[in-house]
Amino acid sequence: MSRRDLAEMLHPLLQALIAAERPVLAEHGVTMWGYAVLGALHDGSVRTQAALAEAIGADKTRIIGTLDRLQAAGLITREPDPRDRRARILAITGEGHRLCGSIRARIQEAEDRLLAHLPEADRETFLRALHTLHRLVREAEVTL
Amino acid sequence: MSRRDLAEMLHPLLQALIAAERPVLAEHGVTMWGYAVLGALHDGSVRTQAALAEAIGADKTRIIGTLDRLQAAGLITREPDPRDRRARILAITGEGHRLCGSIRARIQEAEDRLLAHLPEADRETFLRALHTLHRLVREAEVTL
DNA sequence: TATTGTTATACTCTATAACTATA
Protein backbone atom coordinates (compact mmCIF):
# COMPACT_ATOMS: atom_id res chain seq x y z
CA MET A 1 0.00 0.00 0.00
CA SER A 2 1.43 3.37 -1.02
CA ARG A 3 1.42 5.94 1.73
CA ARG A 4 3.11 9.09 2.94
CA ASP A 5 5.99 8.91 5.37
CA LEU A 6 4.86 8.38 8.94
CA ALA A 7 6.85 11.39 10.11
CA GLU A 8 5.20 13.56 7.48
CA MET A 9 1.78 12.70 8.94
CA LEU A 10 2.79 12.66 12.58
CA HIS A 11 4.49 16.05 12.55
CA PRO A 12 1.50 18.28 11.76
CA LEU A 13 -0.69 16.16 14.00
CA LEU A 14 1.69 16.65 16.92
CA GLN A 15 1.98 20.35 16.15
CA ALA A 16 -1.78 20.71 16.29
CA LEU A 17 -1.95 18.86 19.60
CA ILE A 18 0.80 21.03 21.06
CA ALA A 19 -0.91 24.19 19.84
CA ALA A 20 -4.08 23.04 21.58
CA GLU A 21 -2.19 22.38 24.81
CA ARG A 22 -0.51 25.75 24.93
CA PRO A 23 -3.43 27.90 26.14
CA VAL A 24 -4.43 25.28 28.72
CA LEU A 25 -0.90 25.20 30.10
CA ALA A 26 -0.64 28.98 30.13
CA GLU A 27 -3.94 29.18 31.98
CA HIS A 28 -2.51 26.92 34.68
CA GLY A 29 0.81 28.74 34.79
CA VAL A 30 3.12 25.95 33.67
CA THR A 31 5.24 25.37 30.62
CA MET A 32 5.23 22.28 28.46
CA TRP A 33 8.37 20.99 30.16
CA GLY A 34 6.78 21.77 33.51
CA TYR A 35 3.76 19.68 32.59
CA ALA A 36 6.03 16.89 31.36
CA VAL A 37 7.84 16.89 34.71
CA LEU A 38 4.60 16.90 36.70
CA GLY A 39 3.24 14.10 34.54
CA ALA A 40 6.30 11.92 35.07
CA LEU A 41 6.19 12.46 38.84
CA HIS A 42 2.41 12.05 38.91
CA ASP A 43 2.40 8.64 37.24
CA GLY A 44 5.86 7.39 37.57
CA SER A 45 8.48 6.06 39.83
CA VAL A 46 11.38 8.35 38.95
CA ARG A 47 13.10 9.82 41.98
CA THR A 48 16.29 11.56 40.84
CA GLN A 49 16.76 14.38 38.36
CA ALA A 50 18.81 12.22 36.04
CA ALA A 51 16.10 9.56 35.94
CA LEU A 52 13.45 12.22 35.38
CA ALA A 53 15.37 13.79 32.51
CA GLU A 54 15.75 10.40 30.87
CA ALA A 55 12.07 9.60 31.39
CA ILE A 56 10.82 12.71 29.63
CA GLY A 57 13.49 12.66 26.94
CA ALA A 58 15.22 15.84 28.05
CA ASP A 59 18.80 16.73 28.81
CA LYS A 60 19.58 16.91 32.53
CA THR A 61 20.73 20.51 32.10
CA ARG A 62 17.47 21.46 30.45
CA ILE A 63 15.11 20.67 33.29
CA ILE A 64 16.86 22.58 36.07
CA GLY A 65 15.12 25.91 35.52
CA THR A 66 11.84 24.05 35.21
CA LEU A 67 12.43 22.27 38.52
CA ASP A 68 13.34 25.59 40.17
CA ARG A 69 10.03 27.12 39.12
CA LEU A 70 7.92 24.08 40.00
CA GLN A 71 9.56 23.95 43.41
CA ALA A 72 9.05 27.68 44.00
CA ALA A 73 5.39 27.21 43.06
CA GLY A 74 5.03 24.43 45.62
CA LEU A 75 4.23 21.81 43.01
CA ILE A 76 7.23 19.57 43.68
CA THR A 77 9.76 19.03 46.44
CA ARG A 78 13.48 18.48 45.91
CA GLU A 79 15.54 17.21 48.81
CA PRO A 80 19.03 15.75 49.08
CA ASP A 81 19.09 11.98 49.25
CA PRO A 82 20.48 11.14 52.71
CA ARG A 83 22.06 8.00 51.28
CA ASP A 84 23.81 9.79 48.39
CA ARG A 85 24.10 13.47 49.06
CA ARG A 86 24.97 14.23 45.44
CA ALA A 87 21.47 13.26 44.35
CA ARG A 88 18.15 15.05 44.89
CA ILE A 89 14.97 13.13 45.57
CA LEU A 90 12.07 14.61 43.65
CA ALA A 91 8.46 14.29 44.71
CA ILE A 92 5.20 15.84 43.56
CA THR A 93 3.08 17.67 46.17
CA GLY A 94 -0.65 17.35 46.66
CA GLU A 95 -1.14 20.61 44.82
CA GLY A 96 1.10 19.29 42.04
CA HIS A 97 -1.09 16.20 41.73
CA ARG A 98 -4.25 18.30 41.58
CA LEU A 99 -2.81 20.70 38.99
CA CYS A 100 -1.51 17.87 36.82
CA GLY A 101 -4.91 16.17 36.99
CA SER A 102 -6.74 19.34 35.99
CA ILE A 103 -4.47 19.99 33.04
CA ARG A 104 -4.55 16.41 31.85
CA ALA A 105 -8.35 16.33 31.99
CA ARG A 106 -8.59 19.48 29.87
CA ILE A 107 -6.02 18.24 27.37
CA GLN A 108 -7.60 14.83 27.00
CA GLU A 109 -11.01 16.41 26.46
CA ALA A 110 -9.59 18.22 23.45
CA GLU A 111 -7.89 15.07 22.25
CA ASP A 112 -11.11 13.11 22.62
CA ARG A 113 -12.93 15.63 20.44
CA LEU A 114 -10.33 14.95 17.75
CA LEU A 115 -10.48 11.18 18.17
CA ALA A 116 -14.28 11.33 18.00
CA HIS A 117 -13.88 11.78 14.25
CA LEU A 118 -12.61 8.23 13.97
CA PRO A 119 -14.97 5.27 13.82
CA GLU A 120 -15.22 3.84 17.32
CA ALA A 121 -13.62 0.53 16.39
CA ASP A 122 -10.67 2.29 14.73
CA ARG A 123 -10.22 4.60 17.71
CA GLU A 124 -9.44 1.81 20.14
CA THR A 125 -7.11 0.11 17.70
CA PHE A 126 -5.35 3.39 16.98
CA LEU A 127 -4.72 4.05 20.66
CA ARG A 128 -3.58 0.51 21.27
CA ALA A 129 -1.18 0.64 18.32
CA LEU A 130 0.12 4.01 19.46
CA HIS A 131 0.76 2.64 22.95
CA THR A 132 2.64 -0.27 21.44
CA LEU A 133 4.79 1.86 19.14
CA HIS A 134 5.49 4.32 21.95
CA ARG A 135 6.64 1.53 24.22
CA LEU A 136 8.82 0.00 21.49
CA VAL A 137 10.74 3.18 20.77
CA ARG A 138 10.98 4.28 24.42
CA GLU A 139 12.34 0.98 25.57
CA ALA A 140 14.66 0.87 22.58
CA GLU A 141 13.35 -2.55 21.71
CA VAL A 142 13.40 -1.57 18.07
CA THR A 143 16.32 -0.23 16.11
CA LEU A 144 14.87 1.71 13.27
CA MET B 1 -10.23 4.19 29.27
CA SER B 2 -7.32 5.84 31.04
CA ARG B 3 -4.40 6.68 28.82
CA ARG B 4 -1.41 8.97 28.46
CA ASP B 5 -1.69 12.17 26.49
CA LEU B 6 -1.48 11.67 22.76
CA ALA B 7 1.31 14.22 22.46
CA GLU B 8 3.28 12.42 25.14
CA MET B 9 3.21 9.25 23.06
CA LEU B 10 3.58 10.87 19.67
CA HIS B 11 6.60 12.97 20.57
CA PRO B 12 9.13 10.22 21.28
CA LEU B 13 7.76 8.21 18.38
CA LEU B 14 8.30 11.11 16.00
CA GLN B 15 11.75 11.76 17.46
CA ALA B 16 12.73 8.15 16.82
CA LEU B 17 11.47 8.33 13.24
CA ILE B 18 13.37 11.55 12.62
CA ALA B 19 16.53 10.11 14.14
CA ALA B 20 16.20 7.16 11.76
CA GLU B 21 15.76 9.49 8.79
CA ARG B 22 18.80 11.61 9.53
CA PRO B 23 21.55 9.24 8.32
CA VAL B 24 19.56 8.36 5.19
CA LEU B 25 19.13 12.03 4.34
CA ALA B 26 22.78 12.81 5.06
CA GLU B 27 23.81 9.93 2.82
CA HIS B 28 21.80 11.47 -0.01
CA GLY B 29 23.04 14.99 0.70
CA VAL B 30 19.77 16.68 1.59
CA THR B 31 18.37 18.14 4.78
CA MET B 32 15.01 17.35 6.32
CA TRP B 33 13.50 20.52 4.86
CA GLY B 34 15.07 19.66 1.52
CA TYR B 35 13.39 16.27 1.60
CA ALA B 36 10.10 17.88 2.61
CA VAL B 37 10.32 20.21 -0.39
CA LEU B 38 11.19 17.39 -2.78
CA GLY B 39 8.33 15.32 -1.39
CA ALA B 40 5.79 18.10 -1.87
CA LEU B 41 6.94 18.72 -5.45
CA HIS B 42 7.17 14.98 -6.13
CA ASP B 43 3.59 14.23 -5.12
CA GLY B 44 1.85 17.48 -5.17
CA SER B 45 0.47 20.24 -7.22
CA VAL B 46 2.10 23.23 -5.55
CA ARG B 47 3.72 25.62 -7.99
CA THR B 48 4.73 28.77 -6.11
CA GLN B 49 7.02 29.19 -3.10
CA ALA B 50 4.19 30.52 -0.95
CA ALA B 51 2.03 27.48 -1.72
CA LEU B 52 4.96 25.18 -1.08
CA ALA B 53 5.73 26.78 2.27
CA GLU B 54 2.11 26.40 3.32
CA ALA B 55 2.01 22.79 2.13
CA ILE B 56 4.96 21.69 4.24
CA GLY B 57 4.06 23.83 7.24
CA ALA B 58 7.04 26.17 6.96
CA ASP B 59 7.43 29.91 6.88
CA LYS B 60 8.09 31.31 3.41
CA THR B 61 11.36 32.83 4.66
CA ARG B 62 12.53 29.51 6.00
CA ILE B 63 12.62 27.57 2.75
CA ILE B 64 14.65 30.01 0.65
CA GLY B 65 18.08 28.68 1.53
CA THR B 66 16.74 25.18 1.02
CA LEU B 67 15.44 26.06 -2.44
CA ASP B 68 18.79 27.68 -3.31
CA ARG B 69 20.65 24.50 -2.47
CA LEU B 70 18.18 22.17 -4.20
CA GLN B 71 18.33 24.32 -7.31
CA ALA B 72 22.13 24.43 -7.27
CA ALA B 73 22.12 20.63 -6.96
CA GLY B 74 19.88 20.34 -10.01
CA LEU B 75 17.04 18.75 -8.06
CA ILE B 76 14.49 21.50 -8.70
CA THR B 77 13.98 24.36 -11.12
CA ARG B 78 12.75 27.83 -10.17
CA GLU B 79 11.68 30.15 -12.95
CA PRO B 80 9.75 33.42 -12.96
CA ASP B 81 6.08 33.02 -13.84
CA PRO B 82 5.64 34.82 -17.19
CA ARG B 83 2.10 35.77 -16.16
CA ASP B 84 3.13 37.24 -12.79
CA ARG B 85 6.79 38.05 -12.71
CA ARG B 86 6.76 38.41 -8.93
CA ALA B 87 6.17 34.68 -8.51
CA ARG B 88 8.52 31.76 -9.16
CA ILE B 89 7.27 28.51 -10.61
CA LEU B 90 8.86 25.55 -8.89
CA ALA B 91 9.31 22.15 -10.48
CA ILE B 92 11.17 18.99 -9.56
CA THR B 93 13.68 17.62 -12.06
CA GLY B 94 14.07 14.02 -13.13
CA GLU B 95 17.02 13.68 -10.82
CA GLY B 96 14.93 15.20 -8.03
CA HIS B 97 12.24 12.60 -8.61
CA ARG B 98 14.77 9.79 -8.54
CA LEU B 99 16.46 11.06 -5.39
CA CYS B 100 13.16 11.59 -3.62
CA GLY B 101 12.08 8.08 -4.57
CA SER B 102 15.31 6.54 -3.28
CA ILE B 103 15.11 8.35 0.03
CA ARG B 104 11.45 7.57 0.50
CA ALA B 105 12.01 3.90 -0.19
CA ARG B 106 14.76 3.73 2.41
CA ILE B 107 12.73 5.63 4.98
CA GLN B 108 9.62 3.57 4.49
CA GLU B 109 11.62 0.36 4.78
CA ALA B 110 12.67 1.46 8.25
CA GLU B 111 9.12 2.49 9.09
CA ASP B 112 7.80 -0.84 7.88
CA ARG B 113 10.19 -2.65 10.18
CA LEU B 114 8.70 -0.70 13.07
CA LEU B 115 5.12 -1.25 11.96
CA ALA B 116 5.83 -4.96 11.56
CA HIS B 117 5.63 -5.21 15.34
CA LEU B 118 1.91 -4.47 15.17
CA PRO B 119 -0.64 -7.21 14.43
CA GLU B 120 -1.43 -7.02 10.73
CA ALA B 121 -5.05 -6.03 11.27
CA ASP B 122 -4.06 -3.24 13.66
CA ARG B 123 -1.41 -1.96 11.26
CA GLU B 124 -3.89 -1.13 8.52
CA THR B 125 -6.30 0.48 10.93
CA PHE B 126 -3.50 2.50 12.49
CA LEU B 127 -2.37 3.85 9.12
CA ARG B 128 -5.94 4.61 8.08
CA ALA B 129 -6.64 6.45 11.33
CA LEU B 130 -3.39 8.37 11.03
CA HIS B 131 -4.29 9.41 7.49
CA THR B 132 -7.67 10.60 8.73
CA LEU B 133 -6.28 12.57 11.66
CA HIS B 134 -3.56 14.08 9.49
CA ARG B 135 -6.11 15.23 6.97
CA LEU B 136 -8.36 16.67 9.67
CA VAL B 137 -5.68 18.84 11.22
CA ARG B 138 -4.07 19.85 7.93
CA GLU B 139 -7.33 20.95 6.41
CA ALA B 140 -8.28 22.68 9.66
CA GLU B 141 -11.54 20.79 9.71
CA VAL B 142 -11.15 20.30 13.42
CA THR B 143 -10.62 22.96 16.02
CA LEU B 144 -8.95 21.29 18.92
C1' DT C 1 38.32 8.44 39.05
C1' DA C 2 33.32 8.58 38.33
C1' DT C 3 28.83 10.64 39.06
C1' DT C 4 24.96 14.21 40.41
C1' DG C 5 23.55 18.41 39.87
C1' DT C 6 24.73 23.11 38.28
C1' DT C 7 26.34 27.02 35.50
C1' DA C 8 28.18 29.32 31.33
C1' DT C 9 28.94 29.55 26.55
C1' DA C 10 28.14 28.90 21.85
C1' DC C 11 25.29 27.38 18.30
C1' DT C 12 21.13 26.35 15.75
C1' DC C 13 16.47 27.36 14.75
C1' DT C 14 12.78 30.25 14.20
C1' DA C 15 9.97 34.35 14.07
C1' DT C 16 9.65 39.19 12.88
C1' DA C 17 10.20 43.00 10.40
C1' DA C 18 12.01 45.55 6.62
C1' DC C 19 13.22 45.69 1.68
C1' DT C 20 12.69 44.91 -3.86
C1' DA C 21 10.18 44.16 -7.63
C1' DT C 22 6.24 43.60 -9.55
C1' DA C 23 1.03 43.99 -9.76
Added chain:
DNA sequence: TATAGTTATAGAGTATAACAATA
Protein backbone atom coordinates in the same frame (compact mmCIF):
# COMPACT_ATOMS: atom_id res chain seq x y z
C1' DT D 1 -1.95 49.70 -1.93
C1' DA D 2 -1.09 44.82 -1.95
C1' DT D 3 1.58 40.67 -2.89
C1' DA D 4 5.83 37.21 -3.97
C1' DG D 5 10.07 36.65 -2.86
C1' DT D 6 14.27 38.05 -0.35
C1' DT D 7 17.37 39.64 3.32
C1' DA D 8 18.72 41.02 8.07
C1' DT D 9 18.11 41.01 12.86
C1' DA D 10 16.87 39.45 17.21
C1' DG D 11 15.04 35.99 20.21
C1' DA D 12 14.17 31.35 21.83
C1' DG D 13 15.64 26.85 22.40
C1' DT D 14 19.30 23.55 22.57
C1' DA D 15 23.72 21.19 22.98
C1' DT D 16 28.32 21.21 24.80
C1' DA D 17 31.68 21.75 27.95
C1' DA D 18 33.40 23.05 32.33
C1' DC D 19 32.56 23.24 37.35
C1' DA D 20 31.55 21.94 42.50
C1' DA D 21 30.26 18.50 45.64
C1' DT D 22 30.13 13.88 46.82
C1' DA D 23 31.00 8.99 46.11
